[in-house]
Amino acid sequence: MKYLLIIYMNPTLFETLSEAERDAIFGAHDEFQKLVKETGELVGFAALADPSTSKTVRVRDEAPAVTDGPYIEAKEFLAGYYVVECESPERAAELGAMLPDAKLTAIEVRAIMESGGMEM
Amino acid sequence: MTDRRIEDLLRAYAPQVLGVLVRRYGDFSDAEDAVQEALLAAAMQWPEQGVPENPKAWLVTVAGRRLTDHIRSETARRRREDEIAALEPVDGRPEISDRDDTLTLFFWCCHPALSAPSQLALTLRAVGGLTTAEIASAFLVPEATMAQRISRAKLKIKGTGFTMPRPQDLDDRMRVVLHVLYLIFNEGYTATSGPQLHRVELTNEAIRLTRLVYALRAQDGEVAGLLALMLLTDARRGARTGPDGELIPLADQDRSRWNAGAIAEGIALVERTLATARLGPYQVQAAIAAVHAEAPRAAGTDWKQILSLYQLLQQLAPNPVVLLNMAVAESMVSGPGAGLARLDEIAADERLAGNHRVDAVRAHLLESAGDRDGARSAYLAAARRTTSLPEQRYLQQRAARLV
Numbered sequence: 001m002k003y004l005l006i007i008y009m010n011p012t013l014f015e016t017l018s019e020a021e022r023d024a025i026f027g028a029h030d031e032f033q034k035l036v037k038e039t040g041e042l043v044g045f046a047a048l049a050d051p052s053t054s055k056t057v058r059v060r061d062e063a064p065a066v067t068d069g070p071y072i073e074a075k076e077f078l079a080g081y082y083v084v085e086c087e088s089p090e091r092a093a094e095l096g097a098m099l100p101d102a103k104l105t106a107i108e109v110r111a112i113m114e115s116g117g118m119e120m
Numbered sequence: 121m122t123d124r125r126i127e128d129l130l131r132a133y134a135p136q137v138l139g140v141l142v143r144r145y146g147d148f149s150d151a152e153d154a155v156q157e158a159l160l161a162a163a164m165q166w167p168e169q170g171v172p173e174n175p176k177a178w179l180v181t182v183a184g185r186r187l188t189d190h191i192r193s194e195t196a197r198r199r200r201e202d203e204i205a206a207l208e209p210v211d212g213r214p215e216i217s218d219r220d221d222t223l224t225l226f227f228w229c230c231h232p233a234l235s236a237p238s239q240l241a242l243t244l245r246a247v248g249g250l251t252t253a254e255i256a257s258a259f260l261v262p263e264a265t266m267a268q269r270i271s272r273a274k275l276k277i278k279g280t281g282f283t284m285p286r287p288q289d290l291d292d293r294m295r296v297v298l299h300v301l302y303l304i305f306n307e308g309y310t311a312t313s314g315p316q317l318h319r320v321e322l323t324n325e326a327i328r329l330t331r332l333v334y335a336l337r338a339q340d341g342e343v344a345g346l347l348a349l350m351l352l353t354d355a356r357r358g359a360r361t362g363p364d365g366e367l368i369p370l371a372d373q374d375r376s377r378w379n380a381g382a383i384a385e386g387i388a389l390v391e392r393t394l395a396t397a398r399l400g401p402y403q404v405q406a407a408i409a410a411v412h413a414e415a416p417r418a419a420g421t422d423w424k425q426i427l428s429l430y431q432l433l434q435q436l437a438p439n440p441v442v443l444l445n446m447a448v449a450e451s452m453v454s455g456p457g458a459g460l461a462r463l464d465e466i467a468a469d470e471r472l473a474g475n476h477r478v479d480a481v482r483a484h485l486l487e488s489a490g491d492r493d494g495a496r497s498a499y500l501a502a503a504r505r506t507t508s509l510p511e512q513r514y515l516q517q518r519a520a521r522l523v
Contacts, residue, residue, distance in 0.1 A: 001507070040237075040269030043261050085261060087235060115260075116310030117508035119360045119367045120480055 002043060002085045003092040006108040007101045009079030014104070028100035036084055036095065047080040076105060083112065126166050129175065130159050134249030135332075137179045139221025142282045145187055148228065149274040152246050154190065158183035159249060222247070223336050224284055230297045231277045238273035239300045240307070245270060247332075248325055258322050259307070294337070298346050298402065301330050305350050309357070310508075323354050341397025344389050345406045351386035352409035355379040367514045371418040383413045401437040404429055423452035440471045444481055456489040476505035480515060487522070496522040 036042035256266035308322025451459025483498035499519035
């Protein structure tokens, strides 16, 4: 089963961290990537640019309109993700808990839908 | 010879060549890499230059050369000349047949110390002769991820002797092999359409490998049972999805699209096995599939027989999902009320907590009982809980019909 580990970021909180604490976060991500590569559980990952750089696209009456900024304004935003494949939801949560951001904000662990299915 | 036939030929030779190499040189991991290289070389050369007179000897020679080259360069790199002595072929070993080698390979790849995904990947590569890229695309993961799983698995069982399991372990080890084959089959069978079309080949591969085990262990009723179960299930492949990949439930399938040849072979296997071998769960599941297959129309299904087979299965291999199926069978025999009463009993089982199938079964039973509102909310609950897109689509459709 594949899971998305969703990393939430709170910039106000992040600004209160010392440089050493921030370095530790980046270092912990490197460690995490090394670990899940070795276990064969890593499927993919990405870090996302700041939402202030986002464009939001809406199509109304067939006409697209592009505005600057994110769709949802909130204190926390989606900062990046990992896709992992593991044997149980418990293992996925265990991997989520290894991410440094879990100490600061939270990691949301959500199953990725499968394209296969059984007839009922 | 066509490329396709050459590919089939190569994959049939893969486990035999690997068996010879492991026996000669002792190291499974490197031997497996060398065989992959030899298969690749053959796939490039044979279509142009023709198939050699003795294809297996050709593959053994090429793979053996790659392996000794590899060990020599590794050894040189490590400046450990003393290892040279160890890579000379060991002579004087008793001749062992390909049959034993292939079976030993199955046991090796399905070693109990490995996780299920590793067992699957290793079996498909070492016994099935598939490339890492093919396996990765079948399981929808990057090639690097699959390569890492395979090399980790090989590392984990390094040092395990290339021998058959002890006689007292044979049954347990065989169960693991059959379970791995079953998982490979399911992985392919549940795939519906679109970009996952190639995954369907996993069902063919699972059936091919199970046939291979059956040829070696025909007396094991569970091997025959699993092969029959695969054939009878796969026979429905053409009818189980609609043109857009939507799932079609068993009761609504166009039975003229079932594969009659596969059904006949499956039924013959089940009948022969049930009459002679010791009974086991795969045989009972195959027997249930056979009862479904024998009904010309859904309404003609012998549900009484199916119910008693599920009861038997529950005795042989107790499992909450079997109980769920029993509730369905019970409702077909004695009406939805009986099925719902049974469902209430088993839904309390914590192993079924959050399982969308409980809601899906409840929805079907409530719908048959005429409780449209109850059925609708149960369908929606199941749709929220499933992690399968086609199942979700099906459940949402059923709910929408009841508005």
